[in-house]
Structure formats: C-alpha cells, structure tokens
Amino acid sequence: LSPPGDSYGVLPRPCHALVLLNPQSGSGRALDDFQAVVQPMLAEADIATTVFVTERPHHAHEKVRDEDLSQWDTLVVMSGDGLLFEVVNGLMERPDWKEAMKKPLCILPGGSGNALAASINYYAGYDHVAKKKLLTNCTFTLCKGLYTQMDLVSLSTASGKRFFSFLGFGWGFISDVDIDSEKYRWLGSARFTLGTLQCLAKLRVYQGRLSYLPMATEQGSSPAPRDPHTPVTNDHIPQPAGTEAPGSPPPDSLLVPLGQPVPAHWTVVPEEEFVLVYAIYQSHLGTNLLMAPAARLHDGCIHLFYMKAGISRVTLLKLFLAMSRGTHLDLNCPHLCYVPVRAFRLEPRVAAGIMTVDGEALATEPVQG
DSSP: OOOTTOOOEEOOSSEEEEEEEOTTSTTSOHHHHIIIIIHHHHHHTTEEEEEEEOOSTTHHHHHHHHSOOTTOSEEEEEEOHHHHHHHHHHHHTSTTHHHHTTSOEEEEEOSSOOHHHHHHHHHTTOOOOOHHHHHHHHHHHHHHTEEOOOOOEEEEETTSOEEEESSEEEEEHHHHHHHHGGGGGGGTTHHHHHHHHHHHHTOOOEEEEEEEEEOOOGGGOOOOOOOTTSOOOBTTBOOOTTOSOTTOOOOOTTOOOTTSOOOTTSEEOSOOEEEEEEEESSSEEETTEEOOTTOOTTOSOEEEEEEETTOOHHHHHHHHHHHTTTOGGGGOOTTEEEEEEEEEEEEESSSOSOEEETTEEEOOSOEEO
16 A cells, blocks of 8 residues: 555454545535445445534534544545644644544545545555545545554744644645635536636746755665654754643644744755745645655655746646646756755745645745744
C-alpha cells in the first residue's frame, strides 16, 4: 500500500465505524453514493457503521471534540477535504488529543476536490481514477483495515489562530480558484477547470515575503526516516523538556513568534511578488492535480511551491495542464520554484487575496507552519 518499511496497524474484526457525512459536499450526492457504493462493501467486510449526517458548519468538529470515541474503531469521513479538516482540528482540541489522534481516520471521496483520497489512491499504487472508481478504491482500503501514520502541519497566524492541516496551505492563484469556484459546486470537479480559466483571465500578483527552513539533506540524500513518536526539534532553538502542561497541544519547536525575524539559518526568498504560494504535504491538490509526485503520507516534509510574478497566462495554463500528469516540474519554468522544507513563513505586504488551509478560506495575514 505504501513504501516498504511503513508500519501498519490493522482494524479489528468485526469493526465499528463512525461515518461523518456531509450531504451538501461536492455535487450533493454523498449520501446516495454512501448507500449505493460504500455500505454493501462494508457489510461484506464485517464493518458496522453509525452514520452521523452533518447539518451545519463545525457540526463534525464539535461531535469529535466532545464525544466519547471509545465505542468506534475508526472515524470515516465521507465528504470533501473540508470535513476532514474539521475532524482533525476537533480531535486536536480534546484534552486527550494524544490518545484521540491514534484513532484511525479514513477519507471516502464525497466532495469536489478529494485531494487526500486521490493522494492515498496514488500511494497505494492504484491507477489514476476519479468519481465512483476512486470511491470504490478508497472503500476497498477501508475494508482491508490497514492504517499507517500521516503527517500534520501546525499553522499559526498573526491574529493568534492555530490550525492543524493535513493537505496544504495556499495563497494567490490556486486559493483564488478554490474559493471563487465554490459557486459552481454543482459541476463537481469541473468547477476547478472553470475557476482556473476565470482566474487566468484576471491574473493577479501578490506582494509579500516568503521564508523557509530547507530540509536538511545530507549528501543530497532524502531525509532519514524518523520515529513518528519523537517530536521534531531544531538544534538552534532548544526546547526545555516537559514544559508543556499535560493535554496542551504540541509545541511549534521549529518556529519563533511571528513578530520576530526568522532565524538566521532560514532562507528568505529574494523576490517579493508572487502569482501563487502553495505549501502541500500530500501528492495531490485535487483528483486531477498531481502537484507533489514525491510526497508520501509521513515523509516529515512540506513541499513548498511558489510562482514568481512575470509568468505569462499561456505558460501558467501549460503548467496546470502538465500538473494533471505530475510533469509540471519537467517544463523547467523559471517562474515556478519548488523546495522541500520543514517550516515556512509567509508575510503578505497587504491583506489582499485569499488564503486557504485544506481548501478552507482564511483571512489574509502573516502565517507560519
């Protein structure tokens, strides 16, 4: 299912799953698809389900934050990536978050983007598929009951908000497409194609400063696998052991407060005019966008892309078309930069444009992760 050396857990048999389902996600077919495609497969695999249908934003967040989760072996999200973002952040707000985060999570694609589902399908070595076939593949993975680790990225903003993100953080062109195309949800994934063409027509430039901590690559090798249970710390910022109170969220050991300059060993990008900045931690940005082909579920790496101002609309469109096959970096476009990092900071010059985390809109302000 994923590179050798990954350690797996296996769900018990019989298994009880809590299914969190957003009936409005994507083109509004999630409940029908669950009953027609998913439920028969789960019944055969001896997986009993309790279905929780969300009725409003933050409904799933509150459910997993406040509920006794011990009665379920796994939490299943049948929706787009936005509902899983709610679930992850609800779990991280619990006083027992360390235990709660060990509960296996499953994503079943019911939205229009379905980036994490497409990424898992890719890591599992399945052919590129979409819609019902992708849903069938993801349900089959759940039926097999195998689970493994996944990285989260801690994001904090200048106004004091903190989020835990599993997919990506964006500013500029890609985030504009994501949010501007919301009004075409009924089109399913075609909403992104229409949104891309509309945003190309009014291509904007965003001013700000981007800084990052590059991955430490010894002799050009890939980063060494790490024990997922040891916190990542940074030699330059010693963390006193055991200072955080029990139940408090994990410390941001690689970051200094947003009001202070980034540490001297960070890289500051010389350009300050961007078409887009996107920090992604999974392979896919959407069902048909293979943005970071090198990404894996827990590689301890943020795959940072930024596009400098001055790119033509034709070149930008070519890059997006190539991204459907994951070959955009082969075009060697001088405006598109890619760097694997462990942390980043983005300081917009003015509060222009939309920022997104896992596809959800944020107010534009300084942020680091």
